[in-house]
């Protein structure tokens with residue numbers, strides 16, 4: 077056991093020495109010193125670098141503030157400051173590490189001291205133990221000699237060795253603890269070495285970075301210098317250029333200045349006058365609103381005064397105009413009365429294809445170039461002349477005919493009968509005609525003549541070239557429209573047919589029904605036809621519809637329209653009823669447009685049956701019409717209205733102030749000359765009435781062409797006006813007595829005829 081203990085001790089001693097060498101406290105210290113020195117050196121280097129950097133910065137800042145490298149520089153500076161900061165950090169770390177190393181070394185010294193102590197203790201112990209061992213060996217030896225004693229001694233040794241064992245254990249445990257401590261120290265040392273290594277590495281990195289930055293700084297500096305130089309050159313160049321340009325410009329400016337100066341000299345007087353003008357204008361402008369207001373006020377006053385004047389003049393004029401209008405109407409009626417209210421016109425149609433060819437279709441009618449009222453007919457080699465109120469040659473247009481028809485109402489101007497030349501007046505007087513119908517007078521227009529002479533053409537016309545009917549109505553409508561401000565007008569239309577002395581309604585539901593003409597039960601002597609359809613019309617379109625309707629009626633009833641129409645009288649009766657809204661005055665005027673039956677002498681050589689009866693009826697009615705017109709025109713006391721249905725129906729439109737136009741149609745063809753002769757004779761008979769002494773006066777008054785011839789008889793009769801005149805149509809307004817006597821006679825006749 078002692079041997080093993082000794083060996084263990086030796087081992088431990090060896091271990092201790094090894095540990096001491098391993099610890100190498102002095103090595104660590106050396107290393108630390110080295111590091112510190114290195115650190116110091118780096119610090120100095122850094123300082124030097126910083127100084128350099130500052131110098132560089134100063135240089136950079138001074139020469140070029142606007143240098144593009146400033147940015148770069150700033151960036152670099154930033155990096156540098158960053159690096160500096162890093163270095164600072166590193167330095168701090170280093171200091172920390174230094175501190176740690178110091179601590180470690182202190183601890184190490186402590187441990188060493190303690191180790192020395194424990195080693196000394198151990199040596200002491202060893203010595204003590206070896207002494208005791210020697211003592212014990214001696215005692216053993218002595219004991220050996222004394223075996224009993226030895227046994228006892230062994231026993232004591234055994235007891236003592238237990239103590240030694242305990243002490244050994246203690247030292248062993250201590251040894252272990254120390255070993256542990258040494259291990260720990262070793263570890264710490266290793267860590268420190270590692271840290272040192274890493275710090276060295278970072279240091280190397282930092283140094284490399286610093287080198288890099290330095291190089292970069294150098295480069296930047298070089299570049300900067302170069303650029304500065306280039307810029308300097310550029311600047312110099314630019315300055316030179318600018319200088320030269322400025323010189324040139326300066327010269328130009330000088331020149332300009334000289335020009336401007338001269339200009340200024342000349343402008344000064346102008347400026348003076350301008351300022352003067354300006355001032356005066358300013359004054360004017362200042363005064364202008366006042367002036368304007370004043371002018372406006374005066375102008376307004378003047379205008380209103382003028383308006384007032386115009387107004388009053390207008391009123392006066394209107395008053396005068398109304399009076400004149402009244403007067404004119406009165407004169408018009410008086411003149412018409414003096415002239416006679418019946419006119420006979422002739423119209424010659426052109427030669428048509430239906431007339432055929434050869435001598436039969438030759439023209440037998442000629443006209444007087446100077447007198448449009450004369451017509452010559454070549455009949456059986458003899459020329460017969462007729463004088464009518466007006467003759468229309470074949471080339472006369474519908475318009476002309478229509479215009480002249482209206483024109484005949486024209487009173488003031490005899491010249492209006494020369495058709496086209498007086499068209500403007502015609503239209504003026506067209507209004508006069510319609511005015512007379514609108515004013516409440518009755519108008520009759522007849523178309524007389526043989527079949528094919530152009531009656532229907534004159535009255536109705538064609539669609540493209542309408543006749544009197546439509547033109548008169550058109551005018552009527554436009555007139556009514558013109559007077560719509562003061563008057564309310566109702567225009568109604570009836571269409572009737574007289575065939576074989578039977579009156580039939582062409583617009584009614586039962587056209588076959590025969591209508592009767594009756595006397596108004598109110599005792600006014602007016603006639604009316606109960607059951608005759610009346611259509612209210614408001615435009616020409618309405619009229620056209622009515623015409624169409626009537627035509628259809630006629631067509632559906634007759635197998636041969638033309639034949640039928642040539643044997644019947646067609647009447648279109650337009651009634652115009654007016655109401656003057658201001659005065660309440662009512663007027664009723666009638667416009668009768670009659671397309672008469674053919675006037676040809678049928679069956680002279682023995683017609684029979686219906687043909688004979690038709691011919692008789694036509695003959696009768698036409699001759700009755702002739703008689704009536706004759707009686708009216710010759711102002712006879714008795715007018716045979718009742719001799720035919722036609723004259724009876726138109727009684728109120730033929731008598732009184734009524735206006736009648738007989739349009740005698742003739743054919744110019746050679747083959748028709750005998751009929752033409754008859755028609756013209758009829759016309760002349762109607763027109764050239766045997767005038768009685770009194771009616772003659774009126775007649776002559778109406779014909780200026782005859783006036784001078786008949787002046788003496790007229791003046792000789794002037795002493796007793798109206799003394800011997802029979803009551804007739806010559807009187808514009810028959811006295812109540814005359815009216816009542818006539819109606820009384822009508823009533824009497826009606827009574828006798830049942």
Ligand code: ADP
Pocket residue numbers: 424425426428470525526527528529530531532533534642741
């Ligand atoms: P009526 O009615 O007298 O029997 P119409 O009016 O039917 O005669 O006329 C017979 C023919 O002559 C028709 O074809 C018509 O177009 C033509 N006619 C009549 N008058 C004229 C005229 N002034 N201009 C041209 N053609 C006419």
Ligand code: MG
Pocket residue numbers: 528531532533641642671
């Ligand atoms: Mg006809």
